[in-house]
Every structure is written in structure tokens, then in C-alpha cells.
Amino acid sequence: xxxQEIKLEQIKWYIDSSVSFLTRKGIDSPQLVVExxxxxxxxxxxxxxxxxxxxxxxxxxxxxxxxxVMRAATGEPIQYILGEWEFRELTLKCDKRAxxxxxxxxxxxxxxxxxxxxxxxxxxxxxxxxxxxxxIALSIAKEMPNARVIAIDVSEDAxxxxxxxxxxxxxxxxxxxxxxxxxxxxxxxxxxxxxAIISNPPYIPSETCDGLDQKxxxxxxxxxxxxxxxxxxxxxxxxxxAAMLLTGGGSIYLELSAExxxxxxxxxxxxxxxxxxxxxxxxxxxxxxxxxxRLPVGL
Numbered sequence: 001x002x003x004q005e006i007k008l009e010q011i012k013w014y015i016d017s018s019v020s021f022l023t024r025k026g027i028d029s030p031q032l033v034v035e036x037x038x039x040x041x042x043x044x045x046x047x048x049x050x051x052x053x054x055x056x057x058x059x060x061x062x063x064x065x066x067x068x069v070m071r072a073a074t075g076e077p078i079q080y081i082l083g084e085w086e087f088r089e090l091t092l093k094c095d096k097r098a099x100x101x102x103x104x105x106x107x108x109x110x111x112x113x114x115x116x117x118x119x120x121x122x123x124x125x126x127x128x129x130x131x132x133x134x135x136i137a138l139s140i141a142k143e144m145p146n147a148r149v150i151a152i153d154v155s156e157d158a159x160x161x162x163x164x165x166x167x168x169x170x171x172x173x174x175x176x177x178x179x180x181x182x183x184x185x186x187x188x189x190x191x192x193x194x195x196a197i198i199s200n201p202p203y204i205p206s207e208t209c210d211g212l213d214q215k216x217x218x219x220x221x222x223x224x225x226x227x228x229x230x231x232x233x234x235x236x237x238x239x240x241x242a243a244m245l246l247t248g249g250g251s252i253y254l255e256l257s258a259e260x261x262x263x264x265x266x267x268x269x270x271x272x273x274x275x276x277x278x279x280x281x282x283x284x285x286x287x288x289x290x291x292x293x294r295l296p297v298g299l
Contacts, residue, residue: 011038012053014062018069025073028215033078037068040082075214076295089142092165097131097157100225104283105200108255109139111281114196115251116295121195123148124260127245129153129199129238131177132205132224134162136198142175149174150189154181155223185241194245199238200255203262205231232262236269248297258287266291 015034022030035046041061042052071081077100079085085094087101088109094100118124124147128137131151141149153159159177166172180190203226209217216225227234235254242252252275256262263280269279275293283289 009057010107011042011055011057011061012184014057014065015053018065021069022072024198026237027072027075030072033072034069036078036082037065037072040068041065041123049158050094075213076219080219085220087133088139090135090138090165090169092135092138093132093161093168094133095161096221097161098157099220100198101133101135102200103178104138104285104289105255106139107283108198108200108253109136109143111189111290111292112140112251112253113143114197115196117249118196118251124195125148125150125193126196126198127152127189127194129197130201130224130234131162132158132200134165134177136177136200137175138169138171140198141171142169150178150194152178152185156178156181158221158224182249189245192247194242195247196251196253197238197242197246198253199235201227201234201238203231203235203255203257203260211287218274229262231257232266234265235262239266239270239273239275243275243295246295248295251294252292254291255289256291258283258289261288263288263291 017039018034019030022033027033030104035049039046041064068081072078079094079100080096084091085095085101088106091270092228094099112118124142126147127147127161128151131137134151137149137151140147151162156179161180163172163177166175202223202225203228206226206229209222209226235256239252246252267278267280270293274295276296277294280288281290281292
């Protein structure tokens, strides 16, 4: 259908046509995808969208929406098409340099923020291991103003995105970003100096990565997904380093694969490194996704 013909139609017609097109292409949640795209163009909230249904689409609206719909038809995630995504109290720039922030990770941040023992520390030092977009580190910096946050990653692409987000949010002075592919973490941090470590590490088994959904496999960076043969190689390394870096009473918060039962599988490993108060906790979907623990005081 030509642009001229589309101009004569109401916005609701174009929404329905776009949803039908993405449905035929086998795209998940096509209605949601189209509504996000249309709301971005109209600068409105999704709840306000029905107010625009009977308005006539402009040529500019049709052209831009068509480009977005065609990108979505390839399986590209809506977060990358929009170029930003909401995470807790933040709006973050989001692109292929880093993993898309997930709602489950918002719960991981809340677990740390609810740590009463950590809250009693006057100026806690918190390490975000594998920062990606910076969603965890920047949320902590915003919601725990007394914290000193260190965000590390092995991807300079991800770190550049995280720094851009920090600058856009006015939080660049609150978070130190470090590329640990060029700096040894042992040279950067002294033992027993970190009050909390938090991480959503790569946890998908290597063989499983090739069979992931297209919008994950083809668009999100594999470096942020692949956790080694059993998906837990990187996490074991984080737990080992946490045992050295955390102060007595320091805590660790991990988001892992509930499907592969990783929190339960890693519980004995944490016990072997003297962690106490080890908990396996559910996410918003009641799946056991989180693993937390604390080093004893005086260790």
C-alpha cells in the first residue's frame, strides 16, 4: 500500500494493519510491539493511545512507523528499536552493545536495597559485576545516595553505553566504571573492602545459546549471555572473588538461571567458601532465580 493511501487512514487502521503484518511474520506480542512504536511517535502513554485512534495518520507518522515495524519484523527487540527502556526509576539508553535490562533484575536490585545490615553502613562500597547498560549500578547510585558504586565489565562497548547512561542521568560522579579485561581486579581492589557485590552474570550454557529465541540470539551480545559449558563458570568466579573482596558481614546478590536450577546447585559452593545466611529466592514469576549470602563477621 502506498504512502498516499496510508495517509488517508486513521491511526487505528494502521495499528491494526501493522499488528496483522507482524503476526504473519511470527513476531511475539505484535500488539504490544506496535503500541510501543506508536506511542513513541505520538509521545503518549499506552493508556492514552485510544484517544488517538480516530486521528488521521500523517505522512511522517506512516514513514517512521513503517521503518520501525520492518525492523521488528526481523526479530529485533523493541528495546533496541526504541533506543531506550525503563528500569526502576531510570530511563536508559539501550542498544546492541549490552544486554536488555529485564524486569527480574529490578527485583535483584530491591533485594540489595532491602538489606538492613548494608543500610547501616555509613558509606557502603558496592560492586556491580558485569554492568552492561549500567542499570544495576545506576539504580543503586540513585536510590542509595550514600553508596559508593564500582561497575565493572569486560566489554568496552557495554561500558561506553553505561557511561553514556550515567552522564544522561547526571550520575557520572557517583559510579566508577572499570574495564576488567585490561585491569586485574586484584590490582584494583583490596581484600575485605567491599560491602556488597551484585551481579546478573552470563549464565546460559554455551550449547543452549545457539538455540535461544531469535531476538536474543541474533541481537543481544553473546558475551553477556554465555556462561560456559554448564552456565556457571563465570558465577563461580564471582563467588570466589566475593569471598576475598567482601568485608565481614558483606553480602552477595546473584541473578541466575531458574530453569537450570543454578541457585540450588551453587548453594553448596557458597557454603564451602564460608558464606552464611544463604538464600534461594523467587522472582516476580515465582521462579527460584536469586542466590544471596553473607560472609560472617570477623572472618
